[in-house]
Amino acid sequence: MSYALLEFKNEIIDEILDIVEVPEEEIDIERPSEERGDYALPCYPFSPILKKDPEEIARELSEKIELENGSVERSGPYLNFNIDEDRLSKDTVITCLEKEEDFGSLHSKGEKVIVEHTSANPNGPLHVGRARNPIIGDTIARIYEKAGYEVERQYYINDIGKQMAILTWGVLNLDEEDLPDTERDKDDHDLVRYYQKASRLLEEDEELEDEIQEIIGAMEAGDEKIFTQLTENAETVMSGITESLERLEIPIDSYKRESSLIKESSVEDVIKELWELEDTKKEDGAIYYEDEDRKTFVTRENGTNLYPARDLAYHVWKSKRADRLINILGEDHKSHGRFLLDALEDLNVEPLPETVFHSFVTFEGEEMSTRKGSYVTLDEFMDTAHEHAEEEILKRRDDLSKTDIEDIAEKVGMGAVRYNIIKVQPEKPIDFVWEEALNFQGESAPFIQYSYTRAKSILEKWRKKEGEDLSKTEKLDLESFEEGEIRLLKKIAELPLILRKAADQNAPHHPARYAHGLAAEFNQFYRDYPVLHSKNQKLERIALVKSFKFAITSVLETLGIKKPKEM
């Protein structure tokens, strides 16, 4: 069973190609506003090709097109297509019941994609600003899974380099007594105090710079003790970071340590290869790559290597392990991204990475910075969201056990955190405001989760009463749904289109927006069409509610938002 809307579109394109001689890429079938139809086609673009009036073309097409799955209507120079609603209804319900929460998934591409995200310096806890990266990355990973790819989520651990040297200097030289109390009993919150204090000292005392450089030099020279200390600190902070990510349902499949690239000497190798290129030059012993009169240094004067070199080596390594590479980076890495692309292309590396850049998150108008300690941590955001969810539950329910409340509050709270970040397209800046982030109405995860629990509740009541699940769809009349029901079915049927668009554009906000629309559509159905009290349509509506439940489950999975059992 396949997807009705996708099939219909293909049918329209095939028909048009049969009638007029236009290149396929000129056939731009769009989704118009609802009143006009399911698909529309302006005929203007054909006018210069066929040397005819667009209205004339539309007329000709509308007369000759023969559609099996729907109808066409001409409106001036436009063609509006309407899918056969009975057919759409039946196909959609049957496909949903068959594919269950897999509904919306596309055919396997047989390709592997590595999604690299977060890769934050392990020098402290994630703050809300940095949390945008894993949330975007993980959602894109989930989108690619639905779009038929094999996906590996990778975290690149910057466990060496200056920031880590600063942290390590702090751990080696500072007394815990001189540090402020830790905000929470968690490894990343514990160690960030050393990093922050060391950073402050470094700003005041230039001689410290030499000590830090010494640490870097020793590490690259193979000093086991320093190396161990550095990577151990990274490891410690990482355990705190991954703990936070796990709470948000963000798993990491594999880690690549920056330090391992040094050990495997692949950094050295890539610098050698780079040196062969025309655009690679030397200045005072330091090697740089030049593109469009911009220099990117890959080694220091003293011979130690720099982040661009290591990142190059990392991408060479990655490129051998996947068919596509997706990177999620903050907008401050844009010029680095361009360097990376140019240099990798020059080195004939394939595949080249596709990068999603995201703008920063400010906190009530102010910049967030780990170094300065001015931020709302992700942990704090999650805790507050959980507490807020708990309050909201207590406002409406007094019949739930403590464990149930805990469980629901966690799912609602974490859903709210993810949705709040993902609903905005990555390139747009976000200003984090508590009041908005904790709004659980309208465009929010709880709104979507609520519609899910409504559907679930209906299905459970029905099962309890009838003692059986819906089994024989053949006996159902799936071709006589009413207007509001069809609207819901059309919305459900849209899911595969949305997932395809999201994957094509690396745009994780699309499924987020869609989820809200789907939930809203169900809420209207819920108001207008009694299910359990229906006289003649009960089984059909049960099937429809069930279809919705699978579709919304599929989107929630894509967004990494859990389903509370009730709300």
Add this chain to the structure above:
RNA sequence: GGGCGUGUGGCCUAGUCUGGAUAAGGCGACAGCUUCCUAAGCUGUAAAUCGAGGGUUCGAAUCCCUCUACGCCCGCCA
């Protein structure tokens, strides 16, 4: 100064890549809806010269140019 990105009702955003027929949603405001499957819901009203100006086009929020506000980058940091 140069490069990149963003600017859409009071507020937050979708639509911009791939130009198309009355600019879509949420928050807030106002007016309503609970003898009936959970009101974290639903209905309705008011509110937008799509940052400004010019251009291309049969047609521009969408493409091009200029300007403007804001953010990011312009390190032998990452």
